[in-house]
Amino acid sequence: MFPGFQFSRFLDVAQPTQFFTEVSTTSFLTKVVLAATTTTIGILLVLQRQKSFSNFKNQEELDIKMEPEQDLSSKSGGHKKGKKGSVKKSGGGGDIAIAVEIPPPPQSPTHDESNHPEKEVILKVELGDPNIPEKEDGSMTELLLLGSREAERNLLVLLNKRLExxxxxNRQLQAANNQLMTQLEVEKEQCSAKVTEVTTRANGDLEKALNDxxxxxxxxTVLTFKLGAVKKEGDDARNSLQRSLDEVGRLKKQIADLEAQLNDVTNxxxxxxxxxNKTERELxxxxxxxxxxxxxxxxxxxxLEKEILAKLDLExxxxxxIQEKTMxxxxxxxxxxxxxxxxNQLLHEQNEKQQKEFESMLEKNMKNLRDEYTRKLVENKEEQARLYEEKExxxxxxxxxxKNNLAEKGAxxxxxxxxxxxxxxxxxxxxxxxxxxxxxxxDLESERKAERAKLEAEIANRDELLKVKIREQNELLDRCQHLLDVKxxxxxxxxxxxxxxxxxxxRLEIGEFVKKDENQNFAPQQQTAA
Structure with a gap:
């Protein structure tokens, strides 16, 4: 909502007067034109307010007719209905008609009539329009723009929703604008950073390639000088060989012998x-x-240590x-x-034969239990001793x-x-x-050729990378331009x-101001008429 302007006061019962202008629009341009005309009309009304209301009594006819449906003396809480009063201003062709209706507020039967005077007043200030037909007395056609309170409230709700x-x-557009601004700044920073990074990297790579x-x-050049020196030495050696041809025949046999020895040694x-290698692998x-x-x-x-400990634990x-068994x-x-x-106490009463059988059974069971426990103990001891000896x-x-294998391999x-x-x-x-x-x-010649080929390939790669970076820079600039256009x-x-x-x-503030002035000016006249 706008600051300093609230629609909630239009719904107050103490101020029932409403101001609304009904227009039928077909397009956005007509809305703009109508809004501008309403603002200009309001400004004209404010400027001519003193003059129009000072001469109002002499130039206007005020007819306020009130017909109560029930007698005023009956204080049973009934409602009163008044007919529509009209204020007419005769004017020429330069007047415009504005209608304001004050409907009666709803009352319950228990309310007093003196607290809520009920009447309907229609105020018409006619400002001429060439499209509005004139009456016989020269005034324009009356415009009734507002109806009941419910209709006014519905219209105000519609206006409120429209403004919201x-x-x-507007807020969404501002948020989108802010988001686009931030995105544009980020894109600019990224573009500048990428461009600087690409340029610095390309310059460094080019300098490095040039240095290499x-x-x-x-x-x-150094290798060429060395090669010349080697060639010179080769020429000197050839001359010396030519001078020593006589000695070659004698030395050939020695060389053949040395080569044979060398071959034997190489084999x-x-x-x-x-x-x-074999011994190293075996080693x-x-x-x-x-x-x-x-x-x-x-x-x-x-x-072994664990088994010894386990043996001790088992022992x-x-x-x-054994102690438990003894216990x-x-x-x-x-x-x-x-x-x-x-x-014995029971057996005294029973036969001696049954007593002997019972004692013999008990002795047999005890003997069997003792034999079984002793046999298990002996078996466990023998098995543990046997396992320990085998592992050791x-x-x-x-x-x-x-130890024997390590000694042989070392030798x-x-x-x-x-x-x-x-x-x-x-x-x-x-x-x-x-x-x-x-x-x-x-080796030096092969290294020189390899380094030269490597440098040429690296220079070609750097050129391709530079072209790619320039293309990316152009794309980023186009994107930034598009974002600027959108902004x-x-x-x-x-x-x-x-x-x-x-x-x-x-427009709404001017309408509210005119409405308040009209209420203030017509309040004493309504009281006198009542």
Whole structure:
């Protein structure tokens, strides 16, 4: 609702006068035009209020007719009905008709007539409209716009709901606008952050690639200088070879012998390396087996300790059970003594034959129980001792086997290590420096080619990434522009709704002000007429 404006006071019984203008609209534009016209009419009425009401007695005819349905002297609480009074203002073609109706409030039969004067008054101030037909006396057609109190309340409720819908829509649009603003700010920040990140990353990558390229060029120049020096040395070597052709024939035989020796040594080295690898694998396997056997040994030790403890526990349990059995036997014997004592009293009365049979049965049962308990104790002891001895014997044999295997494997490993050392020393003596230099040159050339291809591929990837980032930046800018367009459209729509709401509020406030003034001016006249 608007601040400072409440519709609830229209429903007050103390102020029954209502102001409502009924219009039939077909489109939004007609609503706007009608709202503007109503505001201008209200402003004109306020400005000409003093002048119109000072000359009202001389220029207007006030007819207030009241016909009571029942006698005023009968104070039975009946209702009074008055006819419609009219206030007419004769005017020319420049008057507009505004109708205000004051219906009687509802009363119960118990209320007093003096508290609620009931009458109907219709006030018509006619302002001319060329579309309204004139009467014979020159006045315009009367406009009755309001009916009963229930209709007025329904209309006010409709107005209230309509204004609430407009205000709710305004709030929703403001919330959407705020949300879009925040989203736009977030998108702007993200766009700027992404753009800066992409540019910095691309610049760093380009600088790194350029530095790598420069370093590669420097290395290539260094390698070219080295290659020239090597070529020069090769030329010198060729000259020296040409000078020493006489010595080549003599040295060929020595070289062939050395090559044969080298081949033999290489073959031996291969065999030794194979043996070395095999021994290393076997050694690793033996180590793993030794670790596993050590773990098994530890486990067996722990199991032995646990079994010893279990044996001690079983012995303690056996002792406890024996004590319990002895206690039970003593209890049974005491019970038997008591039973015998009690039975003797009964047996004196019975026959001697039955007494002997009963005693023999009791003795047999006691003997059977004792024999069974002793047999179980002996069996448990023998089984525990047998299990303990078997496990102890197995653990001792496993331990001896592991020690023997470890000693044998250690001796074989030391022998193979000595052979490998001797063979490696002989191979190192037979290596030449020329072969190493040629291999190094080949490696440098291959590395240079690989680095150059890698740098070219990296530069191509960086170019593709830069194109992708530029495309993403353009997409983000287009999205930001779209959001700005949506924001501008929402701002325009909100401004239009705000103008409409302001005009509606001003119209309603002016109507209320005119209504109050009319009530204040006509109150003494109604009292005099009554």
């Amino acid at each position: 819908r407009i205000i709710e829509k 390229l420069a370093n590669a060029k420097k290395e290539i 031996k080295l291969k065999k030794t390396t194979e043996v070395k 690793n396997e033996w180590k793993e087996e030794a670790i596993k056997l050590g773990q098994v040994l530890q486990d067996t030790k722990t199991e 303690a349990q056996l002792k406890g059970e 039970k036997t003593t209890l049974i014997e005491t019970e038997m003594i008591q039973m015998k004592a009690t039975a 014997r197995d653990h001792i044999t496993n331990k001896e086997q592991l 074989e490993l030391e022998k193979t290590l000595k052979e490998v050392k001797t063979l490696t020393e002989s191979v190192r003596r037979l290596e030449t420096e020329r072969h190493a230099l040629l291999v190094q040159l080949d 501008v459209a929402l701002d325009n729509e909100l401004a239009a709704y705000k103008i409409l709401l302001d005009t509606e509020e001003s």
